[in-house]
Amino acid sequence: MSLDWDEFRxxxxxxxxGGLTAAAAQLGINHSTAFRRLGSIEARLDVRLFERLRTGYVPTPAGLAMIEAAARIETDVASFSRTVAGQDQTPSGELRVTAPVNLASTLLMPILASFCDRYPQIRLDLILAEEALNLSRRDADVAIRASRNPSETLVGRRLTGIAWAVYGQAGQTYGDLADAYWVVPGSAVAASLFTPFVAARAPVERVRLRINTVTGLTAAVAxxxxxxxxxxxEGxxxxxxxxxxxxxxxxxxxxxMLTHxxxxxxxxxxxxxxxxxxxxxxxRPRFEGR
Structure with a gap:
């Protein structure tokens, strides 16, 4: 029986x-192709890999075994890829960098411009994302992250502190800030870091807007x-x-600034x-609010 890596993937x-539609979108194929492909794999193995339920596709024991094997292969392939990439001492080739959206739109672009001028043999692939990408899988090579506790499995350096303060419109007069309407990050942002801060300063009825990412906060206040x-x-x-x-x-x-x-x-x-x-x-003075 011959199965290749693409079938495990x-x-x-x-x-x-959790199903064919989302998997097809991830892999860049259409739903009918995904349907035929799964049927072909199950026919060759003569075993059902998923139970088709109304709530989604649930792996059978055989499916779980194949998924676990796929995860091991994925880990080995990523490890080999990192090892080879790490031995290349020449400043050239493609470099995948991930950064928060708000940082890229305000401060990062001039830095990338000067980097491209300095290292014309390096091609940048910039991935703007609020979530932390997996560097072990080489979803990115370098991560620029705002964090209090970066992963211990990564290496890098602290660049600066990032200060936060409360802002309002330049032309407005404000009295007691608890009486003003508020715009706040949602509870999913920064592991609910802002939730107790806002709760101590603004009654819930004064919170007019919650945003599930940092991006958009500045525009909402403005x-x-x-x-x-x-x-x-930013402010x-x-x-x-x-x-x-x-x-x-x-x-x-x-x-x-982190890497594997x-x-x-x-x-x-x-x-x-x-x-x-x-x-x-x-x-750094700008980042640290000085």
Missing amino acids: FVKAVADR AGIGIGPLPCF DADPTLRRLSGPHPEIGADLW PDLRHAGRVRAFMDHLAEAILPL
Whole structure:
């Protein structure tokens, strides 16, 4: 019986996504192709890999065994890929970088521009995401993350602190901030870091808008929906806003630059991390709200 890696990857995608439609979208194929492909694999194995339920596709014992094998293969392939990439000392080739959306739109682009001028042989693939991508799977090579506790499985350096303060519209007069309307990050943001901060300052009926990402907070405050916590590097730079408080350490974080240990000596990774650290250094007062 001959099965190739793509078939293991396909079955794992069906399990991860809970059905054929989402798995097909992930793999870039249509639903009918995915349906035929699963049927073909099950026919060759002469066993059912998934129970088709109204709530989704649930792996059978045989399906679970194949999914576990796929996970081991995926881990081995990623490890081999990192090992090979980590041995390349030349600052060239493709480099995948992930960063928060709000950081990229405000501060990161000029840094990337100077990096591209400095290292024309490196091609950047920028992935903007609020969630933390998996560097072990090489979803990205370098991660720029706002975090208080970066993963212990990664290596890198702290670039700067990120101060947060409360902001409102520049042309407005504010009395007691508890009486104002508020715009706040949702409970899913930063592991509910902002929830106790807001609860201590604003009655629930004064919270006019919750946003499930940091992106959009600045625009919401600038539009006059309410006052709210913003990173100082954004709020202080926007002339339509004014700071209504000093930095609040309880909602602050650090900006980290991280990579997998297998990639730390790769030429393109070292070049990018050194360039980013050099570029962020003069910006630290802005990040730290000074």
